[in-house]
Amino acid sequence: MGQVVGVIGAGQLARMMLPPAIELDIDLRVFAAGRGESADRAVTEVGDMHVLEEVLAFARGVDVVTFDHEHVPQDVLRGLVDAGVAVRPGPHALQYAQDKLLMRRRLAELGIPIPEWAEVRDEAELQAFIDANGGVAVLKTPRGGYDGKGVRIVRSGAEGADWFEAGEPLLVEERVDFRRELAQLVARRPSGEIALWPIVETVQRDGVCAEVLAPAPGAEGADDRLGYVAATIAQSVALGLDVTGVLAVELFETTDQRILVNELAMRPHNSGHWTIDGSTTSQFEQHLRAVLDLPLGDTGMTAPHAVMVNVLGGPQEGSYGDRYERAMHAHPDAKIHSYGKSARPGRKVGHVTVAGPELDDVAYRARAAAAAFDDDSTV
Numbered sequence: 001m002g003q004v005v006g007v008i009g010a011g012q013l014a015r016m017m018l019p020p021a022i023e024l025d026i027d028l029r030v031f032a033a034g035r036g037e038s039a040d041r042a043v044t045e046v047g048d049m050h051v052l053e054e055v056l057a058f059a060r061g062v063d064v065v066t067f068d069h070e071h072v073p074q075d076v077l078r079g080l081v082d083a084g085v086a087v088r089p090g091p092h093a094l095q096y097a098q099d100k101l102l103m104r105r106r107l108a109e110l111g112i113p114i115p116e117w118a119e120v121r122d123e124a125e126l127q128a129f130i131d132a133n134g135g136v137a138v139l140k141t142p143r144g145g146y147d148g149k150g151v152r153i154v155r156s157g158a159e160g161a162d163w164f165e166a167g168e169p170l171l172v173e174e175r176v177d178f179r180r181e182l183a184q185l186v187a188r189r190p191s192g193e194i195a196l197w198p199i200v201e202t203v204q205r206d207g208v209c210a211e212v213l214a215p216a217p218g219a220e221g222a223d224d225r226l227g228y229v230a231a232t233i234a235q236s237v238a239l240g241l242d243v244t245g246v247l248a249v250e251l252f253e254t255t256d257q258r259i260l261v262n263e264l265a266m267r268p269h270n271s272g273h274w275t276i277d278g279s280t281t282s283q284f285e286q287h288l289r290a291v292l293d294l295p296l297g298d299t300g301m302t303a304p305h306a307v308m309v310n311v312l313g314g315p316q317e318g319s320y321g322d323r324y325e326r327a328m329h330a331h332p333d334a335k336i337h338s339y340g341k342s343a344r345p346g347r348k349v350g351h352v353t354v355a356g357p358e359l360d361d362v363a364y365r366a367r368a369a370a371a372a373f374d375d376d377s378t379v
Contacts, residue, residue, distance in 0.1 A: 009068025127157030183271035231348035278306030314343030327372035334369035
């Protein structure tokens, strides 16, 4: 089609936008902080995303700017918009993914179901919230937290003392009694079309997503209440915040069967990586379609079940090459995705997806293939 999409950030999400961009004849250009990142082969500009002039020089050569992450400062985003650059999602939407206090406040205004929360500025205010919510709460830094960072369980106001030293307000929430975590992905284009994938269950380990089961067990039927509620919430969020592109709405399913919004991500998300191999249209292709305001693709699954398992850490001894060969030999039906990252404990270095008719079998094979990259694996 000859259109040009500029991506700010050169991580694995930008890397995974490359194959669908090539298939759709979209010129993908990447603005990176430096060389050697996951999407290095698509990097056309290296610069500082905090400097408007550098980002603007990159943006003038593209049809639309989108993102690999949500950390571009608001003054830079608004400077791009003021210069006539199409930015999707726009800064008016991204602010809610950048600041958890703004997000909670706006979702409450929209009537979206969320945990009990408060803005606290000192130990006394934090203690008052803890006392009113069963003696325990979840304290979060409003900006910058991800994969368990910037989050802690607290049982006294004193446990937030070091964070209060920065002089900024913090977000405190009730500790939700949940039975599992879910995610609902939705895509929206500027002209209004919306598409949703099946709701999925996410399995977290040490605050990091380890597995995704699609669809979420118990949500297989077209008339399923869980899927309907999650889809309604995600559409309300996308419309209420005026999100364009892919939006991931992370959810809690509580023990009393309520669905609450936990976090938002306004970009392709780890909970949607399974769509590359398990859906007619991947979240990465859909994101490109959406930000260019092109018709959205079908989001149906290619098999009844798909399971994605993250490769966390990677081999600390030996080479990736040996592990790939072993995994490919033992699990020829597994789709293996590398992020081009060096091994490091706890780091997301890739993922494996298996799709098929039986959930237990699919999950077993996906886990076994991902385990081939563990140091103690004999696969």
